[in-house]
């Protein structure tokens with residue numbers, strides 16, 4: 001390990017209580033083992049696998065033991081449909097505390113007027129947000145016009161008219177191959193079935209978001225909802241500009257910051273790059289760069305907060321109280337100054353990884369990064385994304401294949417590999433380690449050949465990895481992994 005990585009290390013939370021956490025996990029695993037040993041074995045093996053591989057999946061992280069332990073309690077046993085203080089079940093006084101603390105931390109951390117901690121996932125958070133906008137902008141005015149207070153008061157005919165209006169709205173989001181997410185209006189997802197959808201892309205030359213084209217698409221399509229946010233775009237977005245565009249066309253701006261919420265929480269994205277003050281509604285997952293439990297959150301401006309609060313029963317059932325508790329713990333961690341140091345390191349490390357690739361002649365979509373994502377175009381190695389992903393996995397490098405703009409290999413095989421720095425930064429990796437990671441990745445890709453299917457053809461899935469490559473790369477990464485242990489001090 002280099003001096004740089006030692007001195008600038010922003011240690012993951014948990015080392016200070018590792019002994020207590022070890023005892024808790026040892027006991028828990030003994031109990032699980034006595035009931036279903038295969039689950040105990042898979043749980044132990046998962047830790048060993050995660051400890052032993054280079055986790056570069058941009059949407060994953062390592063939550064602290066405090067967050068993980070919080071999920072394993074009897075809070076899971078309680079039904080608590082409804083909202084804080086207004087539940088459809090008796091005995092929710094403790095869940096009320098849990099949800100209030102989670103929402104309070106979310107409001108404080110993100111400077112949001114309102115926060116809703118119930119969504120079970122990012123998809124759920126987006127569904128809550130979509131329906132909050134539909135309820136506020138379509139349902140409420142229709143009810144007012146008809147002089148009705150509640151949908152149950154409507155005649156069959158009026159209800160049918162309202163249902164048709166709700167199902168006849170427009171949504172504009174980033175295209176999948178430019179880095180958008182399935183929930184932003186794509187047909188295989190319910191968002192594409194609920195809305196008439198159009199997408200905005202990126203410049204085919206630079207791969208960068210073209211705000212003028214986005215504005216032109218919004219003027220032409222006039223969406224009810226303009227969605228900002230992405231899963232695989234390696235650059236920052238100017239959300240003030242998105243809000244201007246939304247205002248010009250009368251759209252509600254909804255930003256899905258699932259991927260980069262940790263960079264917002266850690267104050268790496270501020271001003272125009274922080275979506276929270278600009279968007280009417282902001283959604284996120286809590287488990288990616290934010291480093292919490294698997295789950296979702298919705299933040300809203302006051303005009304949408306009542307409708308967001310009706311996420312249950314609108315699209316959710318009983319909240320996962322144990323996960324809301326873990327969200328509260330993770331958000332409390334993210335309010336510590338050490339989280340800001342972590343978030344800055346995530347962004348710095350992405351730059352180091354990108355530089356490492358560029359210095360070794362690789363091509364990156366947009367030519368680099370200024371968030372936590374690096375998108376490598378593997379066509380210059382003569383490979384599809386699928387071949388590259390599998391060959392890297394053979395060498396213990398865990399990534400995922402991803403489309404690139406105008407992808408010649410389509411959405412299944414793809415031409416890109418998406419890398420993210422949040423997880424390995426939690427382990428303590430610094431820029432020197434990420435440069436080494438770039439070297440190892442390039443070593444694997446340079447030694448991977450697509451399998452031949454005949455005199456001129458090549459498979460898009462099959463490949464050969466030159467002898468010794470996987471072993472060489474695994475040995476090199478084992479050294480860096482050992483110097484940056486996952487859950488240091490935690491023994492099972």
Ligand code: PLP
Pocket residue numbers: 059120121122123124181183229230231256257258259285295
């Ligand atoms: N939104 C974005 C931008 C995402 O990248 C993802 C997941 O990758 C989601 C939503 C969905 O999150 P979840 O898997 O928690 O439903």
